[in-house]
Amino acid sequence: MQVVQKIEEVRAIRWQAAGATWGLIPTMGALHEGHLALVRQARAENNKVGVSIFVNPKQFNRRDDLLKYPRHLGLDLEMLREAGVDLVWTPAEDEVYPLDFQTYVDVEHMAKPLEGAARPGHFRGVATVVAKLFNVFQPQRAYFGQKDAQQVAVIQQMVRDLAFNLEVVVCPTVRESDGLAMSSRNQRLSAQERMASAVIFRALMKAEELWRTGWRDGDTLRLAIETVLKTEPLARIDYISAADPHTLNEIQGKTARALLSVAVYIGAVRLIDNIVLG
Numbered sequence: 249m250q251v252v253q254k255i256e257e258v259r260a261i262r263w264q265a266a267g268a269t270w271g272l273i274p275t276m277g278a279l280h281e282g283h284l285a286l287v288r289q290a291r292a293e294n295n296k297v298g299v300s301i302f303v304n305p306k307q308f309n310r311r312d313d314l315l316k317y318p319r320h321l322g323l324d325l326e327m328l329r330e331a332g333v334d335l336v337w338t339p340a341e342d343e344v345y346p347l348d349f350q351t352y353v354d355v356e357h358m359a360k361p362l363e364g365a366a367r368p369g370h371f372r373g374v375a376t377v378v379a380k381l382f383n384v385f386q387p388q389r390a391y392f393g394q395k396d397a398q399q400v401a402v403i404q405q406m407v408r409d410l411a412f413n414l415e416v417v418v419c420p421t422v423r424e425s426d427g428l429a430m431s432s433r434n435q436r437l438s439a440q441e442r443m444a445s446a447v448i449f450r451a452l453m454k455a456e457e458l459w460r461t462g463w464r465d466g467d468t469l470r471l472a473i474e475t476v477l478k479t480e481p482l483a484r485i486d487y488i489s490a491a492d493p494h495t496l497n498e499i500q501g502k503t504a505r506a507l508l509s510v511a512v513y514i515g516a517v518r519l520i521d522n523i524v525l526g
């Protein structure tokens with residue numbers, strides 16, 4: 249496994265294996281089983297696997313969140329070596345954003361609601377860094393987690409709009425045994441908060457149960473989630489959404505498909521999760 253910092257080094261290694269198919273997994277490090285599931289799928293589908301580890305400052309709208317974001321590069325590299333990764337890019341900030349950097353990717357509609365509304369500028373940062381990663385690695389496939397459903401929608405839109413020559417592969421959300429979606433931010437939960445955070449998946453499962461018994465309207469699904477979340481005193485709701493999975497518009501009335509997503513503070517830690525119905 250080669251670990252490099254410079255764009256030129258990534259390019260050299262990428263094009264030494266010009267005939268190989270490359271799969272790329274963009275990450276912010278503090279890796280867990282969710283990331284490794286993406287790596288394993290990429291390993292199975294490509295000759296070469298590249299991973300980027302970069303805590304992208306431009307996608308954080310709060311400085312304290314950026315500063316507290318967990319970082320343990322040594323452990324990450326061990327995990328990636330074991331998983332059979334070929335190339336890891338760990339750029340310094342000024343390698344990705346030189347001093348005179350001034351070009352951004354704005355995905356207009358898809359980036360507006362949900363995380364985009366709650367975290368102004370977030371998806372501008374995501375789309376910009378992912379576009380740069382695509383240009384540096386030029387992979388045939390790029391792997392993203394369903395855990396960040398709107399991120400997937402934004403990137404798929406960008407890939408279509410700007411004709412990036414690659415396939416976006418979406419992998420299912422990997423969960424802890426109590427249903428909590430794995431996340432680097434889970435490390436910041438106290439033991440008590442960690443227990444409380446299971447309420448998020450319970451709330452989504454309650455809505456799924458209603459869906460299975462025939463309830464199809466947005467208001468009922470949103471209310472079901474809210475009711476369960478409110479049973480947990482440590483949980484503070486940021487948003488609850490039942491949206492069309494393709495447009496991300498909130499569902500008014502009945503629907504055949506729904507993306508249910510939530511953002512919830514457990515103590516000071518903001519967690520997101522989602523499921524797709526139908």
Ligand code: AMP
Binds near residue numbers: 421
């Ligand atoms: P991050 O390091 O949080 O930027 O995540 C890097 C990639 O891993 C993104 O595509 C995430 O959606 C994905 N990911 C993070 N957590 C999970 C999870 N629990 N299950 C599946 N994919 C995940």
